[in-house]
Amino acid sequence: MIDPAALAGRDVYLERVETLIGMMLQDAGVRLPGARRAALAAKAGVEGIEIPQVLAVQLEVLAG
Numbered sequence: 001m002i003d004p005a006a007l008a009g010r011d012v013y014l015e016r017v018e019t020l021i022g023m024m025l026q027d028a029g030v031r032l033p034g035a036r037r038a039a040l041a042a043k044a045g046v047e048g049i050e051i052p053q054v055l056a057v058q059l060e061v062l063a064g
Contacts, residue, residue, distance in 0.1 A: 004013035024030045051059075 002013075004010040007013055008016070021032065024032070
């Protein structure tokens with residue numbers, strides 16, 4: 001665990017981490033943990049997700 005208060009303080013720490021991530025993303029091929037999941041969640045929020053018709057009917061029945 002990292003305690004930002006023990007270093008430069010929370011705000012400065014988070015700003016530095018944000019700067020570091022921004023610099024990392026400038027390099028081609030850099031992958032960050034959770035980036036794919038976040039992108040897929042954002043896409044699903046806009047486009048929705050496809051489910052089988054049978055499941056849709058079951059969910060409608062359960063919803064009442």
